[in-house]
Each structure stands twice: as C-alpha cells, then as structure tokens.
Amino acid sequence: MTKRFNIAGMCRVEEHYMLPPLRRVPTVMELVERKSYFIIHAPRQVGKSTSLQAVARKLTEEGRYAAILLSMETGAPCSSEVHVAEDAILAKLEQGKGTDFDPVIVDALAAVLAPQV
Numbered sequence: 001m002t003k004r005f006n007i008a009g010m011c012r013v014e015e016h017y018m019l020p021p022l023r024r025v026p027t028v029m030e031l032v033e034r035k036s037y038f039i040i041h042a043p044r045q046v047g048k049s050t051s052l053q054a055v056a057r058k059l060t061e062e063g064r065y066a067a068i069l070l071s072m073e074t075g076a077p078c079s080s081e082v083h084v085a086e087d088a089i090l091a092k093l094e095q096g097k098g099t100d101f102d103p104v105i106v107d108a109l110a111a112v113l114a115p116q117v
Contacts, residue, residue: 011050021047021054028055032065 006016022029024047031038032055040048049069056067074092075085 007045009049010053011047018050019047021051022058024051025055029058032059 001015003015003017006018011018011021025040028038028040028051040052042048052069056069059065059067070089070093072089075089078085078088
C-alpha cells in the first residue's frame with residue numbers, strides 16, 4: 001500500500017506519512033508508571049488520538065498493560081446523569097463502536113480476557 005497524508009481520524013504508521021507520535025507526549029510514559037492522571041488538551045486534528053494510540057501500543061507491547069483507547073463522547077448527552085453516561089459508554093465498548101483498536105492491542109486483550117483453562 002502506498003503511504004498518503006491523512007486528514008481525518010487516527011494516523012497509522014503503515015499507511016500514513018507522520019511524525020513519530022510518542023515525541024508529542026514525552027512525559028506520558030512516566031505519568032503512567034507513577035499511576036498519575038493526565039489530560040491531553042489540544043485543537044482538533046493535531047494528533048491527540050494518534051499519540052495516545054501509540055502510547056497504548058507501547059504499553060501493551062511491553063507486556064505490563066493491556067491498554068485501550070475509547071471515546072467518552074458517547075456519554076456527553078447524558079452528562080447530568082453519570083450512570084446513564086457510563087452505561088452508554090460501556091455499551092459502545094461492548095459493541096466495538098467508538099473504538100479504534102490497534103491489532104497489537106486487540107491480540108493482547110484477547111489473551112488477557114480469554115477464559116483460563
């Protein structure tokens with residue numbers, strides 16, 4: 001497949017021209033190790049999701065975490081009722097919608113969630 005410039009959605013290194021995404025969030029791995037919360041706030045289409053997907057992949061490949069990335073936008077219309085928002089977000093996750101799982105992460109999650117024999 002020939003690489004191209006992506007103008008919508010997450011970039012994938014195999015498909016798109018892009019800068020190394022982990023360079024955009026140099027302290028996130030340290031924050032994860034310290035079990036700290038963090039927020040990434042930036043304008044649309046600057047690489048937030050792409051960078052977080054790269055962080056999730058790296059964490060999963062290292063074998064200590066099975067990291068996923070999912071959107072909380074599903075719960076926004078229900079923000080005054082937290083339990084309704086949570087139910088909406090979890091339903092989307094269960095359906096596989098509102099997610100953009102990297103194949104490495106899907107494989108790791110399958111291994112973690114597989115029934116133990």
